Amino acid sequence: MDSILNWLNENSGLILHYGIQAVIALVIFLLGGRIAKFCAKLTEKAFDKKKVDKAVSSFVSSIVYAIVFAATILMALSQIGIETTSFIAILGAAGLAVGLALQGSLSNFASGVLIILLRPFKSGDYVEAGGKAGTIKKIEIFSTEMRTPDNKVIVMPNSKIMSDAIINYSREATRRVDIVIGVGYDADLRKAKEVLKSVLDNESRILKDPA
Known part of the structure; x- marks a missing residue:
């Protein structure tokens, strides 16, 4: 028992130092988790505001959550003295390998995000x-x-x-449509024009202005 007390007395400064570091790391972890959830909800609300499909908004918000939470874990580990450079290198290499393997899918994903944001x-x-x-x-x-x-x-x-x-073709409220109508060589062109004009005048979907 005395040896334990002596060891605690001799290493009290070290214990206090690492204890404080552990508490700070825990605070970073808990706070980072809340920030990750907040960012995910904010992303989902932004997509919902643009009336994006629910499955898409949930998918993107989950990616945002994973990225922020992963950064939080690395920060917490770094705070308690664990070297995170190797973790980052491994994650980077894994990300590169996955990116090369899923190049086509990632291109489709990036294009999908652009379609959602730009809304063409x-x-x-x-x-x-x-x-x-x-x-x-x-x-x-x-x-x-x-x-x-x-x-x-x-x-x-x-x-x-x-x-x-x-x-x-649906972006603007009105649109011009060019239609080619053929008539016989021996047809009365004046009569043909009158018939076409009559048909157009009686069609409710044809706008008077612009003519």
Whole structure:
């Protein structure tokens, strides 16, 4: 018992030092966990405000939580004297390996985030993208689903959509449509124009202004 007390007396400064470090590390860990949850909820609210699909917002917010929490753990370990450089190097190497293995998927993910943030189109819009045209049915983090006029469903990688021009036919309230109507060589052109004008005048979807 005396030997234990003597050891405690001799090393009281060291014990106090590491005790304080451990308490600080615990505070960092607990506070970091709360900050990670706050950042995740903030991200999810931001996506919900933009009316992004719930599955997508949950997925992105979970990634934000994991990144912030991982940084918190490294800070807490560093506070108690554990060398974190090797951990960071291992995580970096693992991240590089995974990134190379999932290069296509990560490209689709990044493009999906851009689509969500920039909003070049939304569900229900009729667009031409990636060499295809159709109505957007669902926007997901890796792919976008559209339905063609002949009722075919196309699931297109987001990277293909963002790598080319996007034509959104539904963005503006009005749109001009050019239609070529053929008539016979012996037809009365004046009569044909009158018939077409009558049809257009009686069509409620045709705007008078702009003509």
